[in-house]
Amino acid sequence: MAEEFYKGGQRAWFHDQGHWGGFFHTYDQLQLKGFGAYFDQPRKIHVFLPRDYEVTGDRLPVLYCNDGDHIFFPDGDFGQCWQVAERLSRLYLREQLQKLIVVAICPNDRAYEYSHIPDQGGGLGDYSRYLAKGLKPFIDAQYRTQTDQTLIVGAAQGGLAAFYTATQHPRQFPQVAALSPSFWLGLEANPMSINGLDGAFKISLENSALVFAATPVLSNPKLRPKIYLDWGLMADAQHQEARARLRGQEMRSLLIEEFQYQENMNLFSLEDPLGRHDELAWGDRLETILQLFF
Template structure:
């Protein structure tokens, strides 16, 4: 979001949102900052809430999209690697009646990002040698179950109390990229009563690439991790019909390593009975593992998650 797309709003102080600071107001909706949001389960972190255009003047309730790596979503000045442009994408899609108008909750990461985003059930399912390697690289045991408890038990109740939300699983979605794709999938598997859909962009299935330059070593690692993943997903997926999943990947940089992983996961979904209405997996040739590529194709998962009724 560029500075030229922002404006100020004189009535900000009158809005009934306690305990937060209002950000500059973009033409395409309103940003509300909740700095250092406290939790009993994880470290405090910033939370940025995007309200769709017309929210302040309206009275209707909105679906909610929770997105990880929240500092990268709206403002290039806060995004160390570039922004997704979520507000610009949604402003245009809403104006063209291509999506439902959501509230977006951008949950910032912390220095413990890897441990918070790696699914604990996957780590438990890995062979011991692989598990030890991953935990050494990530700095310790997974913290993802605690992170999800933060989302479900603390953040979501606050959002539902503070904003006009639709609260059921069919109106509560989650999305992220890379490790954020892993935790988005895991969120629906662990809390299907809360989250009804996930969009997972450039999902980092391999868990690591560094140190696997030898094709034979990479193949051995891949087979071990794929075996664990397929079992965890097969056992954790909710029954088809009430939940929806979107996956995509590019074919350059890190994404070039994902094809085998994603094809195996796709097969698990199809074996479980997921069809085109509730499962989509796409490849974007030329796309890389970075914010510019995720920004470039963001319309696609947003339309999948927020298809108008």
Template sequence: MKSPLSILLLSLVFVSCLNHKKQEVSTFADKGLVTFVITGLPEHHDYKQDLYISGDFEGWSGGKDPFKLNKTNNQYQISIPKYSETLSFKFTQGNWATVECETDGNPIDNRVYSFTTTSDTVAIKILNWNNPNQKNKPTTASKNVHVFAEEFEMPQLQRKRKISVYLPPNYEVSKASYPVLYIQDGQNVFDVNTSYSGEWEVDETLNTIYNETGFGLIVVAINHANEKRLNEYSAWDNKRYGKGEGALYLDFLVNQLKPEIDKAYRTKPDSENTGISGSSLGGLFAHYATVKRPDVFGKSMVFSPTFWYAKASFQFTKTHPNTAKFYYLVGEKEGQDMVDNMNAMVELMLANNFSEENIYKKIVPHGMHSESFWKTEFKPAVLWLFVRD
């Protein structure tokens, strides 16, 4: 039994944590606040279910208690402070398996809100909820995509991960070896049914490139870690989101996964023929991995990198110049902060002995923080990194 003194101390700690959280939210709220009010829900919606908002401001967790919507008389709403100029988000029933979707069950793009005033109210209509129990959904993955491992061991992190592999159309009838691209957030790479906001259609795009040019590429897609995604994709600790595990995750890729891929397939294992890719936090990680280990990853596809999440990435990059190839992409609709941070990183690299001819920067006026944007930009990025003279 706890003594009255220990109960008092625990109570004080709890209250202190609550006050700290309130102060943090209050600091952001002073800059601006938006209230999302749910004005439309699917006919079959169960009002016993809690709803959550999940987005770039809380790490795309799928649903955290601090971001649970308030419910009064079956009316849901939540106020979000101005964590950044632009918010990207979706609504869920607590996880990505129950994320909002189109009426026909297909994924929707991320919702985006840009702050233009200090106080705003936005009406939201949710068309449908993804049904994780729906069976026999046809896969959209091509025939040359297969599962390499359902539960690949990650000893550095004491976890397991699903790994999927795309092979070029002529792989089985050829004796050639191929370059390899490692892509983060593997759920969104090949199959719409495993994604929560649409797929990149990497397999269809590479099949088209092969038919047009004869270029073949092996792709290794590594599923993300769900609630540990933020930790694995950043090498630096974050006060709001926790400990960075990016160095351990990189060690896993280099010392566990890549040797097994090189053993199982006819790869070109040198850095000149090995690339890494990711978007959002995955883009931050792709940048870090290439800066840290250019001897392994000689090509980096960095889509919509969240450099704001780890400001220490700037100083780290400044002190690690190399000659790897970097392809940077951001959309103006992602917010000025995203554009400014990417521009600042590229300028820093050019001022600190990175090769100008090996850095490509693309800013798309109508580009949004979404899978559909990254899908359309995948082809030009592959061609610049792997096929250009």
């Protein structure tokens, strides 16, 4: 049964789903002011804390996850989730991962918040500012965090949003993992209407608005984030994973050739032979990511 409490002036609910790895603080209506009419609206945030959080006094790294309604509970569009609580429980029990705090951010309007293209949403700039200047300071103030040990993660369009956020706010988000990222967004006239992959790559990623916006940070060795990219090799009906693979490979080459990233130093990439464009595949790959960064 959930128990109501207040933290930082925000109403939250303590609930314990019996996971060995921890328990939840859920803010159903977290409301942070000063970010414009849209982003001043309440949103749902899940915070997953290690079971011994209240007694250890340790400061912990923080994992921020886009698509927060798909991270812990199978209540998203497809009835799947990343199963992060179960995966953390296994990793902790095997002593394969240090304890951390997970913050799962549920979108109010995913298409708007996760797009940097004005005619395909366009709210990503404000969303990333909300995360960097609003949500992260709130979490750092209310929980015992290691403020410089932060990783932002997302998949598909949420992966694009994570990459964008880290390249716009690298001091707040110095590490990013973009799984099957939708780097093609804005580079196709209508990606859902394209038959197969014909015409999907007429505009290079190098000339995209995404890379243009990221260039100042990617070019600065003192600011550039540590980046992880991945994609699966299994086909899907809308060719989304094939797009993720081809644009991911293009981004990896661009980071190495144009921005002097070094593989296995500050750039990591993975091809998953069994990877599909779904939450279970992304959850499977998250275990490797967490061990890599934390």
